[in-house]
Amino acid sequence: MLDTNTITAIADELVEAGRTRTPVPRLTQRYPEMTVEDSYRVQDLWRQRCEANGRTLAGRKIGLTSKAMQYATGITEPDYGIIFDDMVLENGATVEWDAYTHPRIEVELAFLLNKDIAGPNATLFDVLNATEYVVPALEILDSRIEMEGRTIVDTISDNAAMGAMVVGGNPVRPHDVDLRWVAAILYKNQVVEETGVAAGVLNHPGAGVYWLANKIAAHGDTLKAGELILAGSFTRPLWVHKGDTVFADYGKLGTITCRFE
Known part of the structure; x- marks a missing residue:
């Protein structure tokens, strides 16, 4: 486990990397003894730094929840x-392309909560009961840490590679649709890239x-009413370049689009 001074130095380094849009060298290369627990300590301190700078919590993202994403990253457990x-x-x-470190796009659903969800024994029924709407969302992945050779420790420290999200389409109540069978077609510049x-x-x-x-219950934290929870991608990440238009068709749940300039 890394000492507090090292955790603080890494968190401050990542805040600066986000400001300058210059990725830092891979953490696991510099701190091979770094653990998953260390990486969440870094992320939590990074969050505190951001909130102290005036940023406001809107929700959470969950990553690496599908085999498509796990195969794409070589990482086999979810993160947040x-x-x-x-x-x-x-x-x-x-979207300003230059505001990110070569962004990538993922196809997801987001859950808007109207009740708190507290672990450690939360279930799917608790989630459905606490969800006001489910809505299509595109996640824009970013990176404050160099990509090559990243592990789960690097990714968690980097706020699970969260850059931004685009929300759209038709919000639906969770009991009005079979969420398992929600499907999407992802286009880049009018060409189907992922389904x-x-x-x-x-x-x-x-x-x-x-x-x-x-x-998060282990850290004394809960999901709160009003939070938007990005539930994880069911396609592989799609690289996008300046000038690209991305369009996702979710069928009855509508469409969502953004353009990178």
Whole structure:
């Protein structure tokens, strides 16, 4: 386990990397003894630094919940990160490509909570009972740590690679649709690049939400009413470049799009 001074130095380094958009060398290369617990300590301190700078918590993201994403990253367990209100973009947004470190796009569902969910014994039924709406979302992945050779420890420290999210389409109540069978077609510049079904996320997209409630319970934390929970991608990440337009068709749940300039 890393000492407090080292954790503080890493968190401050990542805040600065986010400001300058310059990724830092891989943490596990410099601190091979670093653990998953250390990485969540870094993330928590990074969150405190951001909140002290005026950023406001909007929700959480869950990552690496599907086999598609685990195969793409070589990482076999879910992780989580923080969503601040300045990370939530409207459907049709024009996104500044240079604001990110070569962004990638993922296709997801987001859960808007109207009740708290507290672990450590939360279930899928608790999630469905606490969800006001489920809505399509695109996650924009970013990286404050160099990509090559990353492990779960690097990714968690990097706020689970959260950059931003675009929310759109048709919000639905969780009991009005079979969430396992929500599907999406992802286009880049009018070409189909990825397709996926939401059951790819732990067999039910709500499963990641109760996993998260149970995970953070160990730190005395709960998911709160009003939070937006990004439940995990059911496609592989799609690289995007300046000038690209991304469009996702969720069928009855509508469409969502953004353009990178």
